[in-house]
Amino acid sequence: MLPFKLHQDRLFSSDPAQRAIARRLYEQVASLPIISPHGHTDPAWFADNAPFANATELLLVPDHYVFRMLYSLGIPLDALGIPRRDGSRADADPRQAWRLFAQNFHLFRGTPSSMWLNHVFHDVFGLRIRLEARTADTYYDHITAALSRPEFRPRALFERFRIEVLATTESPLDPLHHHANLRASGWNGRVITAYRPDPVIDPEHEQFPAALEAFGAITGEDVHSWSGYLRAHRQRRAFFAKAGATATDHGHPSAVTADLSSVQAGKLFDRIVRGKGSAEDAELFxxxxxxxxxxxxxxxxxxxxxxxxxxxxHNRALFERYGRDKGADLPLRTDYVHGLKPLLDRFGNEPNFRLILFTLDESTYSRELAPMAGHYPALHLGPAWWFHDAPEGMWRFREWTLSSAGFYNTVGFNDDTRAFLSIPARHDVARRVDCAFLAKLVAEHRLDEDEGVELAVDLAYNLPKRAYKL
Structure with a gap:
């Protein structure tokens, strides 16, 4: 069995001067509270505060970063116990699924997933031998036994991780019962929601017809009329805000916006709800x-x-069997300059409006996004996302946005994760990368070290808190 230890200087420069500065900066942010303003963890975990079942259910099943890699190299999702679209699951023994994961853990070498998982193994569970086929059962038994103890319940881990606020993401159709139960429980942990209206906004969403009917039922509005449909959104947004939401979230295929007249929008909506809309109508809507x-x-x-x-x-067969969010979301070329202009013409200078932009098209950072955010008061840049929330992607984000957007038109870091225990690991990686980046600027005399300290704290804590009105 091989020993396992996290190096204190991981992600810092090999240059001694920069590494020393990075260490000093990191000391100032390592223990700051975590602001997690955008993510996809399950609010039921915190409302019910029930023990996690076992290592597989906690660390493998919810994490599409992990099982997409295994799937890409020939391991079926059924063998890992991943739930299917209809709610059923293969009869996969969780211990055997973990053994399969451990046998293939070498597939993650050098990836961000290996950094996040090793952080969890080392710092959360205190493991000091490397995960591999020979240690699979040792890991499984150690982690599963720990999960039965009170200090590993969801709320206890939330407090241990120093999470100040955590946002989940829900559909407009969600009654938010878990959030209501949380508020009534007397627990001091702050778990809020965010409004994600995609199922009732995207005519090409597989749930759209049924979701629209449910939208009308839950709001009591005539959602087949344009005015009633908009009133329904306002009603649900207010409901979400009352439940703690400070943000909405929109996952669209493109950044195209439009500014139609009320008459034009009403006619378009009528075609959509009657099922007469084309693909072009769906994009325009x-x-x-x-x-x-x-x-x-x-x-x-x-x-x-x-x-x-x-x-x-993107993987149709996988989607039809297992549903959404199974690791098959792929980057597309995106035009922000032209796409967002109609929206920005109306609201880009509006003091009470804040739009946080993300991208999977890294080529747009320096060409479009940073110059736009460096001009429009309403625009801020979200951090590197999905394939790019790796150390290299985080570094590129800083390099390609600094000259035209600076640091203060960005919103710090958000983890955007479904895997609860990866939250402190992801924030630690982001803090280390930012400290390494700032250390380089200090070593090159582009920043004084006291400015580097102030920036490190802002990026880790103040900017996300301010950007999301927390």
């Missing part, structure tokens, strides 16, 4: 709804997040 959501954000103050440029569920 999504574009118009981004502008409508921006208008509502000006009214109610919710921060708007846009995650475009993603071909979601």
């Amino acid at each position: 999504r574009a118009q709804m981004l502008t409508e959501m921006a208008a509502m954000s000006v009214e109610d103050g919710l921060v708007m997040q846009l995650h475009p440029g993603c071909f979601r569920n």
Whole structure:
């Protein structure tokens, strides 16, 4: 069995001067509270505070970063116990699924997943031998036994990780019972929601017809009329805000926006709800709804997040069997300059509007996104996302946005994860990368070290808290 230890200087420069500066900067941020303003963890974990079942259910099943890699190299999702789209699951023994994962852990060498998982193994569970086929059962038994103890319940881990606030993400159709139970429980942990209206905004979403009917039922509005449909959104946004939401989130194929007249929008909506809309109508409707959501954000103050440029569920066979969010979302070329202009013409200078932009198209950082955020008061840049939330992607993000957007038109870091225990690991990686980046600027005399310290704290804590109105 091989020994296992995390190096204290991981992700810092091999240059001694820069490494020393990075160490000093990191000391100032390593223990700061975590602001997690955008993610996809399950609020039921914190509302019910029930023990996690075992190592597989905690660390493998919810993490599509992990099982997508295994799937790409020939390991079936059924063998890992991944739930299917219809709610059923293969009869996979969780211990055997863990053994399969451990036998193939070498596939993750050098990836961000290996950094996050090793952080969890080392710092959360205190393991000091390397995960491999020979140690699979040792890991499984150690982690599963730990999960039965009170200090490994979800709320206890939330407090141990120094999470100050954590946002989940829910559909407009979600009654938010778990959030209500949390507020009534007397627990001091702050878990809030975010409004993700995609199922009732995207006519090409597989749930759209049924979701629209449910949208009308839950709001009591005539959602087949344009005015009633917009009223339903305002009603649900207010409901989400009452449950703690400070932000909305939108996952669109493109960044195209539109600013149609009320008459034009009504006619378009009528074609959509009658099932007569074309693919072009669907794109135009999504574009118009981004502008409508921006208008509502000006009214109610919710921060708007846009995650475009993603071909979601690219693997049709996998989607049909297992549903959404199974690791098959792929980057697309994205035009922000032209796409966002209709929305920005109306709201780009609006003091009560904030739009946080994300991208999977890294070529847009220096060409489009940073110059736009460096001009429009309403625009801020979200951190590196999905394939790019690796150390290299985080570094590129800083390099390609600094000259035209600076640091203060960005929003710090958010983890965007479904895997609860990866939250402190992901934030630690982001803090280390930022400290290494700032150390380089200090070593090159582009920053004084006291400025580097202030920036490190802002990037780790102040900027996300401010950007998301937390």
